[in-house]
Amino acid sequence: MTDQYLHEAFKFYNKLNDAEKDMLKSGSKIVTFNKGSFIEANSSQCHGLLYIISGQIRVYMTSDEGKEITLFRLLPGDVCVLSASCIIHNLNFDVLIQFEAKTEVVQIRADVIEALKQQNSAVENYLLELVSGSFSEVMWVMEKVVFTPMTTRLCEYLIERSALEESNTLHITHADIANDLGSAREVVSRLLKYLQNEGAIIQSRGVIELQDLKLLSRF
Numbered sequence: 001m002t003d004q005y006l007h008e009a010f011k012f013y014n015k016l017n018d019a020e021k022d023m024l025k026s027g028s029k030i031v032t033f034n035k036g037s038f039i040e041a042n043s044s045q046c047h048g049l050l051y052i053i054s055g056q057i058r059v060y061m062t063s064d065e066g067k068e069i070t071l072f073r074l075l076p077g078d079v080c081v082l083s084a085s086c087i088i089h090n091l092n093f094d095v096l097i098q099f100e101a102k103t104e105v106v107q108i109r110a111d112v113i114e115a116l117k118q119q120n121s122a123v124e125n126y127l128l129e130l131v132s133g134s135f136s137e138v139m140w141v142m143e144k145v146v147f148t149p150m151t152t153r154l155c156e157y158l159i160e161r162s163a164l165e166e167s168n169t170l171h172i173t174h175a176d177i178a179n180d181l182g183s184a185r186e187v188v189s190r191l192l193k194y195l196q197n198e199g200a201i202i203q204s205r206g207v208i209e210l211q212d213l214k215l216l217s218r219f
Helices: 001-011 018-024 082-087 109-118 120-146 150-165 175-181 185-197 212-218
Strands: 028-033 038-041 051-052 058-060 068-074 095-100 103-109 202-203 207-210
Touching: 001 018, 001 051, 001 095, 001 103, 018 028, 018 109, 028 212, 051 082, 051 207, 068 175, 082 109, 103 109, 109 120, 120 150, 120 175, 150 185, 150 207, 150 212, 175 185, 185 202
Parallel strands: none
Antiparallel strands: 028 103, 038 095, 051 103, 058 068, 058 095, 202 207
């Protein structure tokens, strides 16, 4: 069953010899995570590579005070490499991985990926490419936090979330938005009230209706 997904997911697959392919298959399994569950990913807790078959993953960090910020989300067809950070030398990056929907993944054991990386340069190059892409996402988020006004970030977030959910009706709380953006709930509430007064959105309990996407884009 995993053979089909391994071939689809990893472009290095055809560059493996038969023994390496067998190693990859034997070290892979399909795992289902329930909505709302999460795993920690750091140098001491290595979960291997996760290829998303269905569902949605949120990768985020927390501060010592419990404040959250979303680094990126992963959708079907994406591969999570930070769950296998222990196999990337000199990478010390602690994140939390939350499953925002019932999510099915192909999980490849860290020791198998480590062995293949040592044997085959195509695997090593693939991992470095994944890490580079992940850190580009993280740096983009940090640049937004530091240099972009909060109103702009909030409007961008609402537009992106609408596209992700394919709906102008977002079932989301002010606290959820604050966690995604790494802000305070009070700040988010104040700005949402401003956007409502301007006619861009309509709010009700746990729901935000996007009324004017063009207006949000101008903000």
